[in-house]
Each structure stands twice: as structure tokens, then as C-alpha cells.
Amino acid sequence: MPWRWRLLLTSLLVAPVLFLVGGVEAQKLPEDNSCIQCHQGLGDPRVTPPAEKFAQDIHLAKGILCQNCHGGDPTSFDPQQAMSRAKGFIGKPTHQAIPTLCGKCHSDAVYMKKFDPTLRVDQVQEYYTSVHGKLLKKGDQKVATCISCHDVHRIRAIKDQQAWTYPAKVVDTCGRCHGDPKYMAGYNIPTDVVAQYKQSVHYEALTKKGDLSAPTCNICHGNHGATPPGVESVANVCGTCHSVPAELFAKSPHQKAFASMGLFPCVVCHSNHDVMKTSDGMVGTTDKAVCVNCHDPKSVGFKQAEMMRTSLDGLRESITRATAVLDQAEHAGMEISQARFELRGAADALLKARVAIHLVDPAAIQKLTDEGDKIATATRATGVKALEDLAFRHRGLWVSVGIILLVIVGLVLKIREMDRRR
Amino acid sequence: MLPPRLAQTLTAWLDERINLEEIREFVRHKVVPVHHHTVWYYFGGMTLFLFAIQVCTGILLLLYYRPSAEEAYESVQFIVTKVQFGWLIRSIHSWSANLMIATLMIHLFSVYFTRAYRKPRELTWVTGMLLFGIALFFGFSGYLLPWNTLAYFATKVGTDVAGQLPIVGHELTRILRGGEDVTGATLSRFYGIHVAILPLLMTGILGLHLFLVQKQGMSAPMELEQSGRPSRTMPFFPNFLLRDLVGWLTALAVLAGLAAYFPWELGTKADPFAPAPAGIRPEWYFMFMFQTLKYLPAKIGPIDGELIGVMGFNLGGLFLLLVPFLDGRTARGQRSPLFSWIGVGIVTYIVVLSVLGYVAPGGK
Numbered sequence: 001m002p003w004r005w006r007l008l009l010t011s012l013l014v015a016p017v018l019f020l021v022g023g024v025e026a027q028k029l030p031e032d033n034s035c036i037q038c039h040q041g042l043g044d045p046r047v048t049p050p051a052e053k054f055a056q057d058i059h060l061a062k063g064i065l066c067q068n069c070h071g072g073d074p075t076s077f078d079p080q081q082a083m084s085r086a087k088g089f090i091g092k093p094t095h096q097a098i099p100t101l102c103g104k105c106h107s108d109a110v111y112m113k114k115f116d117p118t119l120r121v122d123q124v125q126e127y128y129t130s131v132h133g134k135l136l137k138k139g140d141q142k143v144a145t146c147i148s149c150h151d152v153h154r155i156r157a158i159k160d161q162q163a164w165t166y167p168a169k170v171v172d173t174c175g176r177c178h179g180d181p182k183y184m185a186g187y188n189i190p191t192d193v194v195a196q197y198k199q200s201v202h203y204e205a206l207t208k209k210g211d212l213s214a215p216t217c218n219i220c221h222g223n224h225g226a227t228p229p230g231v232e233s234v235a236n237v238c239g240t241c242h243s244v245p246a247e248l249f250a251k252s253p254h255q256k257a258f259a260s261m262g263l264f265p266c267v268v269c270h271s272n273h274d275v276m277k278t279s280d281g282m283v284g285t286t287d288k289a290v291c292v293n294c295h296d297p298k299s300v301g302f303k304q305a306e307m308m309r310t311s312l313d314g315l316r317e318s319i320t321r322a323t324a325v326l327d328q329a330e331h332a333g334m335e336i337s338q339a340r341f342e343l344r345g346a347a348d349a350l351l352k353a354r355v356a357i358h359l360v361d362p363a364a365i366q367k368l369t370d371e372g373d374k375i376a377t378a379t380r381a382t383g384v385k386a387l388e389d390l391a392f393r394h395r396g397l398w399v400s401v402g403i404i405l406l407v408i409v410g411l412v413l414k415i416r417e418m419d420r421r422r
Numbered sequence: 423m424l425p426p427r428l429a430q431t432l433t434a435w436l437d438e439r440i441n442l443e444e445i446r447e448f449v450r451h452k453v454v455p456v457h458h459h460t461v462w463y464y465f466g467g468m469t470l471f472l473f474a475i476q477v478c479t480g481i482l483l484l485l486y487y488r489p490s491a492e493e494a495y496e497s498v499q500f501i502v503t504k505v506q507f508g509w510l511i512r513s514i515h516s517w518s519a520n521l522m523i524a525t526l527m528i529h530l531f532s533v534y535f536t537r538a539y540r541k542p543r544e545l546t547w548v549t550g551m552l553l554f555g556i557a558l559f560f561g562f563s564g565y566l567l568p569w570n571t572l573a574y575f576a577t578k579v580g581t582d583v584a585g586q587l588p589i590v591g592h593e594l595t596r597i598l599r600g601g602e603d604v605t606g607a608t609l610s611r612f613y614g615i616h617v618a619i620l621p622l623l624m625t626g627i628l629g630l631h632l633f634l635v636q637k638q639g640m641s642a643p644m645e646l647e648q649s650g651r652p653s654r655t656m657p658f659f660p661n662f663l664l665r666d667l668v669g670w671l672t673a674l675a676v677l678a679g680l681a682a683y684f685p686w687e688l689g690t691k692a693d694p695f696a697p698a699p700a701g702i703r704p705e706w707y708f709m710f711m712f713q714t715l716k717y718l719p720a721k722i723g724p725i726d727g728e729l730i731g732v733m734g735f736n737l738g739g740l741f742l743l744l745v746p747f748l749d750g751r752t753a754r755g756q757r758s759p760l761f762s763w764i765g766v767g768i769v770t771y772i773v774v775l776s777v778l779g780y781v782a783p784g785g786k
Contacts, residue, residue, distance in 0.1 A: 333685040335502045335509070393510075397682035404675045411668050418661055 026055045033074045034082045035066035053154040062115055069093075069101060096136060098145040099124050126225040142183065149173050149223075165223075168207055170216040171197055178217075196273035215241065238266040248358040268294075280316065283357055284309030307362040315350050315369040318376040319343065325383030332390050339382035346376040448636075453655035454662045455642040462532035463640060463662075464669045465525050471670040472522035473628075475677070476560075479515035480617070487567070489613035491606030494569035495691040502688060513681035519561055521673065523707045526557055534745070534765050537752045538641035544746035546638065549631040551743045556624050561705055563616040569609060574692030575702045577612075578604045583715065586732040605694065648755065703779065710775035711735055713782070738768070 029036050029051070039051035054060055059068075067074045071088030073081055083089045093101050103124035105111055112119050127133040127146075135143040149164060156163035164173040171194060177183050179194035197203055197217070205214035220237045221228060229237045239246025249255060249265060258265050264272070269282065269290040281288045284305050285297070291305035322343055329336050349372025353365050424432070436442055454463060486505055488497040501508035530550065533539060539547035566577045581604065585595035600607030642653055656662055704712050711731070718727035741748070741764075751758035 333683075333687065335499060335685070335688050337688070337690070338499065338503065389509075393682045397678050400678050401675045404671050404678075408668050408671050411664050411671070415661065415664050415668075418664075422656075422661075 027060055029055050029060070030065065033065055034077045035070070035072065035074050038077070038079070038082070050153040056154050056156070058155055058157050058160075064105075068105075095141050095145060096139070098147055099127050099133070099136070102146045123224040126222075130222065130224065130226040131228075132226055142177075144177060144226075148177070167212045167214075167216055170218055171203065174217040193273045196271075200273060200275045201277045202275055213241075234264045234266055234272075238270075244355055245358040248356060252358060252360045254360055278354070280309065280312045280354070283312060301360075304360065304362050308357060308360075308365050311362070311366045311369040312350070312353060312357075315346065315353065315372045315376065318373045318380075319346050319350065322346070322376040322380035322383065325380050325387070329383045329386035329390070332387070334386040334390055336383060336386055339379045339386075342375060342382075343379040346372040346379070348372075349375065449659050450657075452636075452639075452658035454640055454658050455646070456654040456656050457643060457646055459532075459536050459643055462529070462536065464666060465529040465532060466635075467666040468669050468673055469522055469525045469529055470628075470632075471666075471673060472518045472525060473624075475514065475518045475674075476522060477621075479511045479518070482511045483515055484617065489567070489610055491569060491609055491692075494567060494609055495688075498568040498688060502685070509685055510681055513684075513686045514677050516686035517677055517680045517684075519564060520706070521677065523557055523561060526554055527707070530554055530742075531765065531769060533641075534742075535762065536641070536643055537749075537758070537761075539746040540641075540644070540749070540752045541746075543634070543638055543641055546631060546634040547746050548743060549627050549634065551739075552627050553624065553631060555739070556620055556627065558707065560616065560620050560624075561707065563612040563620065565705060566604075566609060566612045567616065568688060569692045570689035571692050571696070571699055572689050572702065574604060574694070575698045576704050577608065578698075579702060579712075580704060580708070581608075583711075583728070583732060586726065586728045587736075588729065588733075603694070644752070644755065706776060706779075709779035710772045713775045713779040742768075 029040070031037065036051045036054065039047050042048050054066075059065075065074060066072070067088075070093075071090045072083050073087045073089075076082045081087070083091070106119075107121050107124045109121045112121050128137065132144045136145060151164050156165075158165045160166060161168075163169065175194035178189075179191055181191045184191050202214050202216070205211040206216055218226070219240075236246070246266075255265070258268060266272075270276075270278070282290050285292055285302055286309075289305065289309070291301065295301035295305060326336050326340055326343065330340075349368050353368040353372065356365050356368055359365075433442065454460070483501065486497055486501045486508065488494060498512065502512050503509075505511075533547065533550065562577075562580060566573045581595050581598050584598060585591045587594060596602065598608070598611070599605070600611045646653055703709065714734075715728055715731045718731045720727050722730050745761070746753070749758050749761045752761065
């Protein structure tokens with residue numbers, strides 16, 4: 001089957017699956033529910049949108065309807081009866097009441113098990129440990145509650161790509177408040193963090209490479225228990241993913257030095273929200289190196305930075321030289337795949353050396369780069385040998401062709417002589 | 423060289439047992455017609471020479487090659503990197519295979535256009551066509567043996583095409599693959615076919631083909647035979663054989679040049695779980711079929727386009743096989759322009775579609 005047909009067939013098969021897992025699509029609103037029917041029919045921009053939005057809410061899909069949060073009697077089409085306080089109608093809950101209202105079900109382990117036994121039930125409890133929760137308790141009317149992040153009346157499952165809490169959308173969800181200087185006025189925290197984060201390597205991985213494990217706001221700050229990490233916990237936060245650099249850093253002289261100066265580990269060199277792609281240029285004593293931000297030219301640290309950079313540059317250049325020779329040999333048709341495979345060992349050594357920078361031990365780094373250099377030199381030698389072999393083949397070819405031509409000339413002369421005799 | 427006395431003793435010993443005089447007589451009297459189409463005679467000998475190279479280099483490769491999905495690629499890699507002159511043997515084996523198919527095609531169509539298949543050489547033609555089929559299968563089975571990505575996917579496509587045949591298609595694909603998919607079992611099977619079954623068939627049919635050529639002599643063009651003029655000839659030994667030798671040595675020089683300047687690529691090891699890479703294509707001699715199947719629509723009326731294509735090629739092969747029996751005019755000694763035009767059509771089709779396979783958009 002031609003590949004175009006295969007592609008088409010695959011798309012036709014995959015599309016319905018994606019459609020099914022894509023999220024909660026508009027559902028049919030119940031016709032016997034007086035809340036929805038009346039609010040839909042009112043055409044009032046203050047009360048109609050909740051009913052209309054609700055068609056895409058996960059609660060509707062699970063059979064949780066208006067009365068489960070707002071109380072009242074949805075079987076009665078008489079507004080007095082339907083919205084009777086005697087029947088538990090609470091109307092629009094206050095800002096302060098929202099976490100408790102959601103927690104009525106979401107903190108009830110027995111009740112939640114009916115829907116999904118793996119769901120957490122400690123979100124409300126955790127929320128009140130957060131800055132958001134603490135401010136809410138103090139009566140703050142602007143601080144985020146459940147509906148600020150999860151939407152209201154159109155709450156979607158977190159796996160739903162349209163959900164406000166879907167990883168790629170989290171930064172915009174947080175940014176609605178934290179990126180708005182007017183809204184955040186009075187809280188005394190920077191509002192350029194959203195723009196900074198969008199410059200970062202993390203955001204690029206999340207949105208351009210589609211790597212959903214890349215961190216967004218809630219991964220470092222927590223979600224329900226949202227709190228900025230402090231000096232003592234930043235390394236732990238970054239170390240959740242970057243465990244090896246974090247372990248090495250903990251053993252390095254920087255650990256104590258940073259702690260004594262009250263500096264945030266990791267952040268000092270890598271920044272926090274706008275974490276950029278690292279490069280060897282960050283190490284050393286050039287203008288772009290982060291080491292020179294603290295170490296002056298006379299310090300031991302300055303010299304060590306220079307040594308570490310020299311080791312990294314040396315191995316990198318060694319790998320570049322080996323790669324160039326192998327490329328040349330390969331383009332000439334020589335088989336060098338084994339050498340190319342071995343060269344990966346040098347690249348691995350370079351990677352390890354780069355990570356080992358966090359230990360700030362020039363000798364340890366040089367040991368690693370020396371190992372890599374040994375591999376790169378050996379593979380380069382294989383490449384050079386392949387090119388020498390190639391030259392030998394070419395010489396051998398011309399010698400052979402010369403001999404063959406001589407024999408051919410001899411044969412042609414013999415044939416002519418025989419033809420003359422005939 | 424043997425000392426003259428020993429040579430004499432040996433000759434006498436053999437003469438006593440197998441009557442060497444008969445052979446001497448045959449060699450003395452074997453002649454080759456000389457005319458303006460004589461040049462085409464050399465391509466048969468050239469094909470035979472390249473086949474001999476295939477056999478010799480193939481045997482040498484056998485010493486190191488390991489036919490399993492786990493080791494095949496690595497063993498070929500070992501041959502071309504570690505074994506002394508392994509690169510040369512492997513490259514010559516691959517290049518001479520391709521040159522052999524090329525000279526075989528030239529030989530086939532030169533015989534077709536000079537009508538050398540006419541009575542009494544119908545069987546020579548049929549055995550030649552069978553040899554052509556075997557050579558193609560040699561190429562197809564040998565292509566998979568290094569177990570590299572291109573070969574793996576090309577074999578997948580090739581065996582899929584065999585599956586298009588009605589009734590027997592599915593079973594044929596299963597038999598070829600040794601299962602439902604191209605796996606290590608296919609490799610073992612292709613290896614067995616390549617080094618045992620095909621050589622056996624080739625030896626038998628080639629022996630018959632050469633016997634018929636010797637028995638009936640070389641065919642002279644029809645016009646020459648009918649003109650009644652005495653035809654010019656040259657002795658096969660040594661005059662024609664020495665000329666043959668010039669051609670063989672030239673082919674050897676070309677092979678050495680190709681092996682030294684364009685070593686046959688090994689590529690990357692086949693990964694059955696990886697997606698098929700772009701640019702999968704068969705060897706050049708299957709390209710016209712591959713390109714035809716690409717151009718055919720999915721359905722032609724109620725029938726699968728690919729099925730029609732495959733059946734078309736089978737009928738084409740059958741036509742060529744039976745051409746001595748279909749071309750009645752030539753058999754009666756008359757001119758047969760229809761078959762000339764059919765031949766021109768076939769050659770043009772093969773050339774154009776093969777070129778398109780390399781230059782048409784999406785063909786690379």
C-alpha cells in the first residue's frame with residue numbers, strides 16, 4: 001500500500017481516538033432541571049452564561065448538577081420553590097466560602113472514591129497552607145480560590161487540553177493575576193515573572209517540544225499549596241528533576257557559601273523564571289561566564305573557573321576534530337559506524353563533566369574530560385586510519401589498473417598479430 | 423608451468439581415459455560468426471565472467487558472514503572494517519552483482535532484437551530467461567543479507583508486492599518471509615536461498631544453457647543466413663577468447679575502480695520497530711516495477727491497482743519467456759516488425775520508468 005494511503009488510513013483511525021480522549025465536549029443539558037431551563041431562557045448576561053457553560057463541565061458528565069453546589073429544588077419550575085432557602089438554596093457562594101463548598105465533596109474520600117479512587121482529597125487542606133489560602137482567611141477578596149484556576153461552571157478534567165489546569169495552559173492561568181500589574185498592585189510581588197518564564201527553556205520544552213513533564217508554575221510553586229520556595233528549599237525544588245546536579249551542588253563549596261550569604265542556590269547562576277539553555281560559556285572567566293559575577297581575578301575561584309572551562313573546551317574541541325575526520329571518512333564511503341558509536345562515549349563524558357561543574361572540583365572535571373579525550377583521540381585515530389586506508393586503496397587501484405591495462409595492451413597486440421596472420 | 427615431460431605423461435594418462443582428442447577437435451573447429459552484430463556476443467561471456475566473480479567473492483564472504491538478525495549486520499561490518507581486503511571483496515561482490523544484471527539485460531535484449539531465439543535455439547532462450555529470473559532473485563535475496571535499514575524495508579515492500587498475487591499471494595509472502603513479517607526467519611531463509619538453492623538452480627540451468635550454446639553454435643543474424651553468402655568466422659580459440667579476455671579485464675578494472683572510489687555502503691542496522699525511513703527504494707533493476715506501482719491508482723475499476731501492476735509484470739515475463747513460440751513470422755524465416763516494436767516498447771518502458779524512479783518528485 002503506498003505510504004500516502006497508509007498515512008490517510010492511520011489518520012482516519014487515530015482521529016476518533018484523539019477525539020474521544022480530547023476532553024469533555026458539549027453535552028446535552030437536562031431538560032427536567034428547572035435551574036438550567038430557567039437560567040437558559042432568561043437571556044440575562046448575569047445569570048444565563050453559567051447554565052450555557054455548564055454543558056462542557058465535567059460535573060455534568062458525572063451527574064453533579066446545579067443543586068449539588070447551590071442547593072434548591074431543581075424539580076420545581078416555580079422560582080419561589082426552586083430557590084427556597086428552606087430547600088437549602090444558597091445562591092452565589094461568597095469568595096471566602098468557595099474552598100469549603102468545593103471541599104464538601106472533594107475532601108470526602110468515601111464520596112470521591114465513587115468517581116475515581118485515585119483522586120486526591122487533601123486539596124482544600126493544602127490550599128489553606130498556601131499564601132492564597134492564608135490571605136483568603138484574612139478576608140482578601142481578590143486572592144485565588146478553586147474557581148480562579150479551575151474555571152467555574154465549565155470545569156474540565158486536568159487531562160483535558162482545554163482545561164485551564166492543563167500543563168501548557170497553567171502559566172496563562174496563573175498569569176491572569178500574576179501577570180497583571182494592576183490586579184497585583186498592593187501585593188508587592190513582581191508581575192514580570194510570566195513574561196520571564198515564557199523566555200525560559202522550560203516553557204520552550206513544554207510548548208514547542210510538547211514535553212508535558214517540563215516544569216510550569218505549579219511544578220515549582222505547588223498548586224493547591226502554592227508558596228514561593230525559600231532559600232533553603234530552592235535546590236530541592238530544582239533537584240526534583242535535576243537530581244544529579246542538586247546532589248553535586250550539595251557537596252560543593254558553593255553550598256555553604258551561598259547559604260551564608262543568603263543566596264538562592266541554582267537561581268544565582270541559572271536564574272529562576274527565565275532559566276536559559278545552559279552552555280559552556282556560562283563557566284570560566286569571560287564576560288558571559290557567571291563565575292565572574294562573584295569571583296574576582298585574584299581569587300582561587302576565578303582560577304578554578306578558568307581550569308574547568310579549559311577542560312570542557314579541550315574535550316569539546318577534541319570531539320569536534322574527531323567528528324570532522326569521521327565525517328570526511330564517511331563521505332568518502334568508508335565504514336566508520338563503530339568509531340562513531342564509540343565517540344558517543346566522549347560526548348557522554350562531556351555531558352558528565354558539564355554536570356560535574358556543580359561540584360566545583362576542577363580535578364574531578366579534568367578526570368572526566370581526560371577520559372572523554374582519550375575516547376575522542378582513539379576514534380579520531382580510527383578516522384585517520386580509514387582515510388589512510390582510502391588513500392592506500394586508491395594507490396592500489398591505480399597500480400592494479402596499470403597492470404590490467406598493460407595486459408590488455410599485450411592482448412590487443414597479440415590479437416592484431418593473429419588477425420594479420422589469418 | 424608443468425615440466426614438458428610431466429605434462430606429456432599427464433596428457434597421455436588423461437587421453438587414455440577420456441579421449442582428449444575429441445575435445446581438441448571441438449576446440450579446433452569451434453568458430454564464431456563475424457558480422458556487424460558480433461559485438462553483442464561478448465555480453466554473454468561478460469555475464470558469465472561476472473557470475474564467476476560473484477561465486478568467488480561470495481564464497482569468501484561466507485567465511486565471515488553470520489546469517490542471523492542479531493549478527494548479520496555486525497558480521498558485514500566486521501568484514502568491511504577488520505578483515506584484510508574484506509572491503510574489496512564485499513564491494514566487488516555488490517558491484518559485480520549489479521554489473522552482471524546490466525550485462526545480462528544487454529545480452530537478453532541483444533538476443534531478442536537479433537532474433538537469435540528462433541529455431542533451433544528456443545530452449546537456449548528459455549534457459550536464458552530462467553537464468554535472468556534466477557539472477558533477479560539472487561539480487562533480491564542478497565540485498566537483505568547485510569540486514570541494514572534500506573534492505574529491510576525494501577524487502578518488506580518487495581515481499582508485500584508478492585502478496586498482491588491472487589490466490590497464492592498471501593501464502594507466497596508467508597513462505598518468502600518465513601512468517602507474517604520480515605524477521606530473522608526471513609534473513610535465514612533468504613540466506614539459504616541465496617547460497618544454496620539459487621546456486622544449485624543456476625549451476626544446473628547455466629550448464630544446460632552453455633551446453634546448448636556449444637551444441638548449436640552461435641546464431642548468426644537471419645539476413646546473413648538467408649543471403650546465401652558464405653559467412654565470415656573467426657576461431658573461438660584463441661581469437662574470440664582473447665577478445666573476451668580483453669572485455670573481462672576491462673570489467674575487472676571497472677569493478678576495482680568502483681570498489682575503491684564508491685565502496686558499497688553498509689548503512690545503519692535494521693530496526694524492525696523503527697518507522698520506515700524516507701527514500702526507500704529497491705535496487706535499480708526493480709525500479710521500473712516499483713515506479714509503475716507508485717503511479718497506479720489504488721483501484722482500477724473494481725480491481726486493486728497494485729494487483730493489475732503485478733499481474734502485468736508477470737504477463738510481461740511470461741511473454742518474454744515464450745517469445746520464440748509466439749513469434750511465428752521469425753520462426754518461418756520472415757521479418758517480424760511487430761516483435762521489434764514490442765521489444766523497443768519494453769526497453770523504452772524499463773528505461774523511462776527507471777529514470778523516473780530516480781528523478782521524479784518523491785522518487786529520491
